[in-house]
Amino acid sequence: MWLIKSSIGRKLVMSITGLFLIMFLLFHASMNVAAVFSEEAYNMICEFLGANWYAVAATGVLAAGFIIHIIYACWLTLQNRKARGGDRYAVNVRPKSVEWASQNMFVIGLVVIGFLALHFLQFWYHMMFAELAEKVGINVSLPDGIASTHDGYAFIEYYFAQPLVVALYLIWYAAIWFHLTHGFWSAMQTIGINSGLWMKRWITASNIFATLIMLCFAFVTIFFYLKSIM
Amino acid sequence: MDKNINITLKVWRQKGPKAKGAFETYKLKNVSQSSSFLEMLDVLNEQLVSEGKEPVAFDHDCREGICGMCSLYINGHPHGPDTSVTTCQLHMRKFDDGAVITVEPWRSAGFPVIRDLMVDRYAFDKIIQAGGFVSVNTGGVPDANAIPIPKKNADLAMDAAACIGCGACVAACKNGSAMLFVSAKVSQLALLPQGQVEAARRAKAMVAKMDELGFGNCTNTRACEAQCPKEVSISNIARLNREYIVAKLKD
Structure with missing residues (x-):
């Protein structure tokens, strides 16, 4: 199977799963922005994404996307370290045209996963998981003052009122921003939709796209923090 | 002074x-x-x-x-x-x-x-042997104007052919990837009608040999093109990816 055995095939899997995860981020960012405008609209989305079969199925597909992306990342990184050989250069200089993010995608990815675990514990565990657990008779206790697993708005208000959580999330967004600025155009390059002219376009699009998505996330986070101290 | x-x-x-x-x-x-x-x-x-x-x-x-x-x-x-x-x-x-x-x-x-500063770059020769050529039927010399080639393609092929196979791309790459070299050698032929006949077979064979010889996976850091003495562009790598993926999808 060439998606496993060939280097270009493995990279193709990275790029397709990466683009899929970017689509998810776009959806998640749009969903969050809804919370700024309407509590009702946001909670409607939360209910829609609760323990319904389609939401659970979609979560499964999303999780598969993450897992494949992570497994391939580890695999490619190990292979690449081996290909580099045992002896390392004594002097290393990064040329100007080489982005810092591009050479540190694995480490940035690790940071992203670390914060993802925190995010899951805070939100998903208390929402979709709690609802699923309830169906089999296990009770997950919710944070103080939140009555329903569907009350996503209350979760946002609860967590983003805490300065430490807000700071951690902003660091997380910065890490994802770095990951996306390289990831998006790199995916296009790997799929082969690139040329001398399109290179500049894709890199610019990458930067704009990553900035827009992460600004949406940061805006919602800061908005709710300010709302809590007003 | x-x-x-x-x-x-x-x-x-x-x-x-x-x-x-x-x-x-x-x-x-x-x-x-x-x-x-x-x-x-x-x-x-x-x-x-x-x-x-x-x-x-x-x-x-x-x-x-x-x-x-x-x-x-x-x-x-x-x-x-x-x-x-x-x-x-x-x-x-x-x-x-x-x-x-x-x-x-x-x-x-x-x-x-x-020894010392000398390295064995025979791996590049093996990759070329795997398919970096055009199989020719040594008949009469065809008329130069019988095969029209767009100026743009001729220029791109010439830019790719500027690769001298020194291995600086591999040396610069944190992944030890030979993609810039292989993509230049695939591109210089894939862009021309004479090379297109064997394009799919060539891309598959050269990538397979590159992988077999233990070169790394390209992660698009662009260190190779920044250090290439002949300024070979990574748009060649995009072309190789395209050629390879299309060839594999046709199989």
Whole structure:
């Protein structure tokens, strides 16, 4: 199977799963922005994404996307370290045209996963998981003052009122921003939709796209923090 | 104005492929800035021989930047700090008086060290043997105008063909990937009608050989094109990816 055995095939899997995860981020960012405008609209989305079969199925597909992306990342990184050989250069200089993010995608990815675990514990565990657990008779206790697993708005208000959580999330967004600025155009390059002219376009699009998505996330986070101290 | 400078060299010395290497420090006095980097190494070797020591082994041949034989990782750059030149075209005027210059061999699993600064780049020949050619029927010479080629494609093919196979791309890559080399060699033929007949087979065979020889997976850091002495672009890598993926999807 060439998606496993060939280097270009493995990279193709990275790029397709990466683009899929970017689509998810776009959806998640749009969903969050809804919370700024309407509590009702946001909670409607939360209910829609609760323990319904389609939401659970979609979560499964999303999780598969993450897992494949992570497994391939580890695999490619190990292979690449081996290909580099045992002896390392004594002097290393990064040329100007080489982005810092591009050479540190694995480490940035690790940071992203670390914060993802925190995010899951805070939100998903208390929402979709709690609802699923309830169906089999296990009770997950919710944070103080939140009555329903569907009350996503209350979760946002609860967590983003805490300065430490807000700071951690902003660091997380910065890490994802770095990951996306390289990831998006790199995916296009790997799929082969690139040329001398399109290179500049894709890199610019990458930067704009990553900035827009992460600004949406940061805006919602800061908005709710300010709302809590007003 | 060029003058004479005193420099300190930190040179990687390694007796053989299996031996453990280490840096040796040498001081050179009154090196003319007009001399090339390799001439400076010649002076160093003269000095070492006169002291009864083993000279430093390094690769070189044409000394005019076209054969792809010279290598050397100088102060963190393949082919040294100058841009778009090979080591043999690098001059000592790029260095100041009192400079400390670290000279290392290409470091990559695909290019094992033979001795000191020489590495075995036979892997590139094996990749070319796998498909980097056009099988010709040696009949009569066709009329030059019988096969029209768009100017744009001719230029792109020529840019790809500028690759001299020195291996700086692999040396610069943190993944030890040979994609820039392979993509240039695939592109120079895939862009021309004569090469298109075997394009799919060629892309598959050369990538398979590259993977088999233990080169890494390309992660698009662009370090290769930044360090390439012939400024080969990574848009060739996009073309190779395209050729390869299309060929595999057709299978």
